[in-house]
Amino acid sequence: IAGITQAPTSQILAAGRRMTLRCTQDMRHNAMYWYRQDLGLGLRLIHYSNTAGTTGKGEVPDGYSVSRANTDDFPLTLASAVPSQTSVYFCASSGDPGATDTQYFGPGTRLTVL
C-alpha cells in the first residue's frame, strides 16, 4: 500500500538518550518534512528535504538532525533528548518541494522524554 510509514509508533525515552525516528515513503516524492505537534500549537516544521542529498532547517531545528541519503528515507535524530522534546512527531512528503504541493502525512510517533 502506497504511503508513508513511521517507526516506532510510540516511545518513552530517558533524558540524555539518543533516539532516531524513522520515516519511509514509497510514493517517490521529492520533498520530505518533519513536524512536531504540541497541544494548543500548530504543527511546527523541524527540518525538511527538497530532494535526496539535501536538507534544510525549519522553524524549530535545535536539538534535531536529519539525513536524506535516498529518496525514500528521512530519519530524524535526537542526539540527547530533553523533556521539552516530548511531542507527537509527523513525517510528511510531497511530490514537489516548496510547500505549494499537497503534503501526505505518516501516522506519527508519540515520544515521551522523562
Next chain:
Amino acid sequence: GQNIDQPTEMTATEGAIVQINCTYQTSGFNGLFWYQQHAGEAPTFLSYNVLDGLEEKGRFSSFLSRSKGYSYLLLKELQMKDSASYLCAVCDSNYQLIWGAGTKLIIKP
C-alpha cells in the same frame, strides 16, 4: 511575526452547516491549505486556495480573500464522522507552511 488564527473549538449539530474561519498574517502568500485531523491520526488534505473565491468539493467548500487575509471552510450536511480538528496552513514567501493551532469541531446528534 507570522500568525494564523482559528477558533479553538466549535460545536454543531448533525445535518447542519458550519463555517470555520481562519485569518492570517504572513510574510508573503503562496496559497492556503485546509487539512482534517481526526484524534490520534495524521492530518489529511482537504483543500488548497491560491486565488480569491470559493472552491467547492462535495460537502466541503473553501473560500479565500487575500486582501483581507481571510479564509473559511464550509462544511454542509454535517455527519458524525466530521468530528475532527481542522487545520489552516499558509504557504509563506519562503515556501514553508505556517500552521494554525486547529479548530476542534464537535458534532452533536
